[in-house]
Amino acid sequence: MISVVILTLDESENLRRCLPSVAWCDDIVVMDSGSRDDTAEVARKAGARVITRDFDSFAGQRNHAMESGGLRHRWTLHLDADEVVTPGLREEMVEIAREDSSPFEVYRVPSRLMLMGSWLRHAGMYPSYQVRFGRTDRLRFVDHGHGQREVQPLAKVGTLTHPLDHYNFSKGFNDWFARHLRYARQEALQNITSRESTMSLRALVDRDPLARRRAIKHFANRLPARPWLRFLHAYVLRLGFLDGRAGFHYAVMLGIYQYFIDLNAKELGTVDDR
Template identity: 40%
Template sequence: MFNKKDINNLENKFSIVILTHNEEGTLLDCLDSIKWCDDVVIIDSYSSDKTFEIAKKNGLRVFQNKFTDFAQQRNFANDTIDFKYEWVFHLDADEHFTKELRIECNKVIDIYQFGAFLVPAKEILWGTWLKYSAGTVYQMRFHKLTDARFEQYGHGQRECNLKKGLGKLENAYEHFFFSKGVNQWVIKHLKYASEEAENEQKVNLKKISFGKLIYGESHEKRRVLKALSYKMPFRPLFKFFYMYILKLGFLDGKVGFRFCVMKSIYEQFIILKKVESKSNQL
């Protein structure tokens, strides 16, 4: 185990890039969790609040780029920025680093068994870690600049162009996904629903590798289940039942119940966006 002195003296071996858009209420807490990092870069999507000023005031390099999607924005950072280090961790302003994750990142750089890593997230809602209902969500967030890129999928991004395989970290970053409140959550998820509805129409069950449900990694199983869910009737009700009962979301208490309801509503958003899209095509 590392004590506090060891942590403070730990050599830093990677850069951090943060995507921002109107994050004046979240950015400082994020920066406080990575104050040990000597190369933090902000990619801002032309915020209209004080995000740009806050970043500059804290001595960070700030670049602005029009937001198209997450993959494009992260690739823009990889292709444009002259980072201090060969390894980069991609963070969002409502996410916080932990000391355990920092230690593990430095460790895998030394080993260099893989050139990119899936990183788990702890989903935090109103101060509660949604251990059961949200489960463990992995995304490729940490990689050597020359060893991986991003591609857009639905409203998120996936890894591509892997040159030295894909590993998986054990320690998670913390995601405070409800930091901007109910109104912002609804607005954001309506946008996500449009992207998911468009992606749903591209899903071909004949091309799904069902074997991954048995032999695949956890993130591969999750992707197959997501593709199957697109074709499932009564999706909002099934989503709630799956998260609250089958995944033991009830163990997360009242917050877990409310989160499961929110995810069920989001599934309904996707269905409504799909119906709306078809109606507009008539």
């Protein structure tokens, strides 16, 4: 009824948590980027097929799985190895796939960010949406910053209610910072493109939460003191202080990440010294 694609690179430990959450699926494809641990062995023991392809981008990996993975079902869910499908999300997707009469081609999925054993209800920007579920013949991605976006206009994008659980810190804080050092340059390059585009102020009050979030990010890229603003947004405006110590730590990390992005933008000669 539903195929599942999981992106991996040295993810054997995370797979041991991810794969049981999709044990109800009879068509799992692990899209691996050349793991040197036992990722492939763990996947195959769980009944998944493993495809190995050198990593070019998240969109490239996901699209390759869609087009060359021999997916068996009309609907597909995309996961990262550090994500877990909750029971409510499974039931919601199965119902859509069973009826197979949805007016939407793809669906965005909310994500609960987990840190220090707890859900970052506030600082984690819940619900932070990404399009991850859709019709196998229509679900495709384009590169955007360090990640990817769907190709469909918002009118063809539905919204699921139940979340994924995202264990983004499962390999420790050093791993998070190492990844975000790499992501920062890609985000800086994306910000260059964003600054060259125009967007109406009306988008800031759009009814669609994903449209609003993208508009806020578009205009925030033009503001001074961005690292401080990002910290204050997560910790104060989003009530991250209610998440306790984990909320404070994550808000600080977001500010540092924004500083990484701005340093890369400055190096590329695209940001003012403010």
